[in-house]
Amino acid sequence: MADExxxxxxxxxxxxxxxxxxxxxxxxxxxxxSFVSQDVYTIEKTQLGARVTTLETKREQDADRLVATRRxxxxxxxxxxxxxxxxxxxxxxxxxx
Numbered sequence: 184m185a186d187e188x189x190x191x192x193x194x195x196x197x198x199x200x201x202x203x204x205x206x207x208x209x210x211x212x213x214x215x216x217s218f219v220s221q222d223v224y225t226i227e228k229t230q231l232g233a234r235v236t237t238l239e240t241k242r243e244q245d246a247d248r249l250v251a252t253r254r255x256x257x258x259x260x261x262x263x264x265x266x267x268x269x270x271x272x273x274x275x276x277x278x279x280x
Contacts, residue, residue: 188196219227
């Protein structure tokens with residue numbers, strides 16, 4: 184019976200255990216407060232996906248617009264060259280005569 188704790192020691196051990204459990208639960212609650220709920224995470228993920236899709240669409244539209252602008256510029260240059268060829272030919276023939 185000498186190895187068995189007294190009632191006072193048991194009371195202190197139980198109180199110590201309660202204090203440790205209370206502290207651990209407080210720490211756990213503090214950590215849980217910093218987590219994002221599943222609903223918020225799902226909404227943010229959906230919105231982020233929509234933003235990425237929108238940005239990809241705009242990038243493709245910009246690329247298409249750039250290609251169209253280049254084609255237009257090449258067409259203008261070719262048109263100017265074709266329009267100036269007869270004038271240049273006359274100028275060269277006139278200078279050679």
